[in-house]
Amino acid sequence: MSYVVLARKYRPPNFDALVGQEHVVQALANALTQQRLHHAYLFTGTRGVGKTTISRILAKSLNCTGADGLGGITAHPCGVCAACRDIDTGRFIDYVELDAASNRGVDEISQLLDQAVYKPVVGRFKVYMIDEVHMLSTTAFNAMLKTLEEPPEYLKFVLATTDPQKVPPTVLSRCLQFNLRPMAPQTVQEHLVTVLAQEQIAAEPGALRLLARAARGSMRDALSLTDQAIAFGAGALTEPGVREMLGAVDRGHAVRIIDALAASDGAGLVATVDALRGLGLSAGGALEELAALLQQMAVLQAVPEALDASDPDAAQAERLAGVLAPDETQLAYSIALHGRAELGLAPDEYSGLVMVLLRMLAFRPQGVGTVPRAPVATPAAAPRATMAAAGPAGGTPAVVARVDPPMPRASAAAATQPAVVAPAPALRVPANEPPPWMDAPFEDEVLEPATSAREPDAVYTAAPVAAAAGVFTPTALGARWAELVRAMVEAGSISAFARELAMQAQCVALDEQATPIACSLRVERETLRANAPVEKLQAALTVLLDRTVRLDVQAGIAVDSPARRDTVERERRQAQAEQIIHDDPLVQALMAQYKTARIVPGSIKPH
Numbered sequence: 069m070s071y072v073v074l075a076r077k078y079r080p081p082n083f084d085a086l087v088g089q090e091h092v093v094q095a096l097a098n099a100l101t102q103q104r105l106h107h108a109y110l111f112t113g114t115r116g117v118g119k120t121t122i123s124r125i126l127a128k129s130l131n132c133t134g135a136d137g138l139g140g141i142t143a144h145p146c147g148v149c150a151a152c153r154d155i156d157t158g159r160f161i162d163y164v165e166l167d168a169a170s171n172r173g174v175d176e177i178s179q180l181l182d183q184a185v186y187k188p189v190v191g192r193f194k195v196y197m198i199d200e201v202h203m204l205s206t207t208a209f210n211a212m213l214k215t216l217e218e219p220p221e222y223l224k225f226v227l228a229t230t231d232p233q234k235v236p237p238t239v240l241s242r243c244l245q246f247n248l249r250p251m252a253p254q255t256v257q258e259h260l261v262t263v264l265a266q267e268q269i270a271a272e273p274g275a276l277r278l279l280a281r282a283a284r285g286s287m288r289d290a291l292s293l294t295d296q297a298i299a300f301g302a303g304a305l306t307e308p309g310v311r312e313m314l315g316a317v318d319r320g321h322a323v324r325i326i327d328a329l330a331a332s333d334g335a336g337l338v339a340t341v342d343a344l345r346g347l348g349l350s351a352g353g354a355l356e357e358l359a360a361l362l363q364q365m366a367v368l369q370a371v372p373e374a375l376d377a378s379d380p381d382a383a384q385a386e387r388l389a390g391v392l393a394p395d396e397t398q399l400a401y402s403i404a405l406h407g408r409a410e411l412g413l414a415p416d417e418y419s420g421l422v423m424v425l426l427r428m429l430a431f432r433p434q435g436v437g438t439v440p441r442a443p444v445a446t447p448a449a450a451p452r453a454t455m456a457a458a459g460p461a462g463g464t465p466a467v468v469a470r471v472d473p474p475m476p477r478a479s480a481a482a483a484t485q486p487a488v489v490a491p492a493p494a495l496r497v498p499a500n501e502p503p504p505w506m507d508a509p510f511e512d513e514v515l516e517p518a519t520s521a522r523e524p525d526a527v528y529t530a531a532p533v534a535a536a537a538g539v540f541t542p543t544a545l546g547a548r549w550a551e552l553v554r555a556m557v558e559a560g561s562i563s564a565f566a567r568e569l570a571m572q573a574q575c576v577a578l579d580e581q582a583t584p585i586a587c588s589l590r591v592e593r594e595t596l597r598a599n600a601p602v603e604k605l606q607a608a609l610t611v612l613l614d615r616t617v618r619l620d621v622q623a624g625i626a627v628d629s630p631a632r633r634d635t636v637e638r639e640r641r642q643a644q645a646e647q648i649i650h651d652d653p654l655v656q657a658l659m660a661q662y663k664t665a666r667i668v669p670g671s672i673k674p675h
């Protein structure tokens with residue numbers, strides 16, 4: 069009996085079991101119950117929030133015949149009839165999932181639409197699910213539009229995208245749109261508790277909190293990470309173990325940084341970075357932990373009763389909430405976020421981290437840190453009140469300078485934003501992923517929202533561990549596999565699902581000396597492990613290598629897949645293009661001359 073990954077084993081079979089998307093479930097269930105069926109649905113939301121799952125449940129709802137074979141359209145698919153079972157196992161002939169990210173062209177869509185003229189073979193409805201639909205080429209969109217305008221009554225479209233802004237309005241206007249939310253860490257954590265109880269695996273709450281946070285709103289990532297944590301910890305989920313696996317930085321380091329900052333202790337900051345370097349902990353991880361702690365402090369400063377007594381870290385955050393003023397906490401948070409995005413540009417990540425921490429220090433009023441502060445309950449009044457008290461006590465002219473300089477452009481809305489212009493980062497186009505503290509209530513107080521010019525979901529397409537650490541680790545096998553896939557794609561020997569399988573898979577073993585050649589792939593999506601694509605890919609490999617290939621495809625996380633490599637390359641070129649623009653003397657001169665000039669995020673495109 070092979071091990072079934074948690075994300076698959078606990079994929080919700082029906083709407084009742086679906087966690088965290090109640091608003092969508094309610095609307096769909098009502099429509100199904102009242103038989104008010106739309107012909108095209110568009111689900112938007114980041115990776116792993118349930119788009120595919122909801123699509124499958126919808127397909128089951130439309131095609132379920134009930135346990136007795138007499139049922140009709142239902143909001144509660146039975147799960148036992150042939151239609152329900154076949155959709156669950158990816159064998160239902162009238163339910164087709166196509167990933168537009170790897171099937172962008174008009175050919176693939178035309179193939180699909182050609183089939184649309186035929187009535188369903190076994191079901192009541194044909195359901196076409198097109199994932200990442202924004203990736204379709206313009207001609208492919210146009211080809212689809214005609215069917216979308218006048219679909220046969222037996223055909224339902226489910227479109228899903230992480231980036232609805234790239235879907236043409238002509239398509240949007242023909243779809244009923246549902247926005248799926250990223251899951252709150254609390255929701256994810258509660259679900260993990262339930263799943264692990266069923267699996268009879270003991271887990272420390274701190275371990276689950278770390279996993280829930282690293283999942284960044286994606287339940288699927290949370291479950292995949294949990295799988296890895298179980299393997300990593302040999303069956304036990306301990307906080308130190310999970311921390312080590314995620315490369316997460318112990319909160320103790322973040323606490324020391326804030327204490328040093330409060331004491332205006334530059335030497336202390338540098339020593340903390342040295343300690344992180346000595347332990348081999350990531351600078352990015354340190355800034356993430358620091359931002360998470362600052363966010364918690366800011367909440368406690370504004371809403372002291374928000375203290376979560378069950379959180380072992382809360383007492384520490386409460387103490388620290390009293391050592392930094394609310395405006396300084398806000399500024400440090402902003403600097404941490406922007407600094408995280410800048411780390412990649414630094415000569416090495418630790419020197420980058422030192423600079424970020426020293427920047428926090430540079431924006432502190434001299435000497436104020438030596439004045440003890442009481443925790444404050446009213447953030448709007450607190451900074452100035454504190455300053456007034458600190459002024460005479462510290463006798464520092466720097467306090468005066470803080471009071472009334474012009475507000476930075478993007479922070480005008482933030483009442484507690486300190487009156488200091490944050491440096492360069494405001495001009496940068498952040499190229500990074502949505503931050504893990506996305507759920508933070510202070511999100512809109514970040515100087516520049518993390519509007520992103522990159523391809524959507526680029527980071528999430530990595531294995532979660534790599535995503536959590538922000539690092540893509542190429543392997544030699546991955547390079548060889550990407551080379552083979554490129555040759556097959558160029559030769560036109562693989563298409564549709566076989567090509568998608570090739571693109572999404574990580575090669576975990578390849579013996580080109582053996583007879584037959586043995587090749588093992590790992591791929592996350594179950595539908596790609598069906599016989600047809602695997603056989604087609606095997607045949608194409610056999611032709612390419614001119615020797616018999618035995619292909620074996622396992623279920624699992626694919627970190628170093630050709631698709632992921634493409635994304636990394638695209639991101640690299642994007643970052644390079646942005647750097648060239650930012651470094652351009654003419655651009656810099658314009659920005660210097662026109663104070664309000666800024667580079668529109670997303671407007672820079674590499675050739």
Ligand SMILES: [Zn+2]
Pocket residue numbers: 131132133134135145146147148149150151152153
């Ligand atoms: Zn059924």
